[in-house]
Amino acid sequence: MSPHPFRGAHRTASSLATALLALAGSLAASAGSATAATGTGQVSTVVYTAAEQAAALSYWTPARMKQVSRAVDLGPTGPLSKPWTGKGIPSIGRLFFVNSKGQDTWCTGSAVTSDNHSVIMTAAHCARLGSSPANTYSDIVFVPGYTKGSTPYGRYAVKATRTPRSWVEETVNDIAAMVVATPAYGTRLTDAVGAQAIAFGRPAGERVTAFGYPATTPQRGEQLLYCAGASQRAPEGEQRVPCDLGGGASGGPWLAGFDSATGKGTVVSVNSHGERDGSSPMYGPTLDKTAQAVYDAARRG
Structure with a gap:
């Protein structure tokens, strides 16, 4: 769930798309456009240019990350949810982006094992609006190990998203894989933070x-x-x-x-x-x- 009202377990594609669009208290921003939205077979791909990746990193400053946090309050935590107080888990991080309405918001992602050492898994609704092929998101940045404003492992711009075509067309299969770019200092994501x-x-x-x-x-x-x-x-x-x-x-x-x-x-x-x-x-x-x-x-x- 990006910060939006929850939906029930039983839903139609149209009602799900409406629910996911209704972000709670996000900040307005100017949304960029992805280079291309293409797909073959079961998978749809959106690619972001090097210029768009650089713009995303410039956009998501520490101040903006803090600002979007202050803008959303979904009520009290718990009782089943608990703060993680154990050993740090750098492979899990916060995923910031601008949605199709031009609003700042975030999700969560995790770095996983991959041939390219650069893949995170997340939900499809954190990459694009369901049942709406044109509504992809922009300025997507993964911050592994994010804690209270700290970005101990840097920030990774997303250079491509992969989602099921069934999500793009029917809002089914809420899963996405994202490929992040290697930062200028040259350390690939899972080489820096490990992988699940x-x-x-x-x-x-x-x-x-x-x-x-x-x-x-x-x-x-x-x-x-x-x-x-x-x-x-x-x-x-x-x-x-x-x-x-x-x-x-x-x-x-x-x-x-x-x-x-x-x-x-x-x-x-x-x-x-x-x-x-x-x-x-x-x-x-x-x-x-x-x-x-x-x-x-x-x-x-």
Whole structure:
């Protein structure tokens, strides 16, 4: 969930698109345009030029990151969501962007293993509006290990997004893979922050830890929060887990086999949506063959 009102588990594509468009309290900004939105087969791709990547990094200053946090308040945190106080997890970070309405907002993402050492996984609604091929987002920047304004591992501009064509056309399969550019100082993302493993086709029923940067009070996106519990199968190709992470946690990983000592686990889903009142459970997509096609397209790019 980027910072917007929650929706219920059962929905149509049109109602979902409306819900995701209704961002709560975001700041107006001037949205740029992606170079190209193309796709073949199951995967749709948006590519950002080097100039657009540089503009995104210039746009998301520390002051602007703080400003967007102060602009959104989705009510009190919890009771299931807890601040993460264990070892830092640099592979999880905050994903800032400008949406199709020209508003500043954010989601959550995680760096995963990949051939190019440069892939993050997140939710498709953090990359583009569903059921609306022209409405892609701009100025997308991933900040691994973000904590209370600190950017200890730098900022990574997104150079390409990969989403299911089913999301673009029907608002189905809320999963995205993004490829980040290597910064001027030359360290690829996962060489700098490490990577979570990722698995496809895992059935519901295992214990997962879900992470995110929700816009709930008092953290307001400035601190990593988590929930933990056993996942269950849900309708429409989804899974659910007991969790009340608020808007802004969208795209945060569900880590199976999470080890708090190492900060590592295996991504088996991502936060997609909760109930309209912000209560438990949290829903996430099953990482099926479509999700694997999205990931495969990104890891080779």
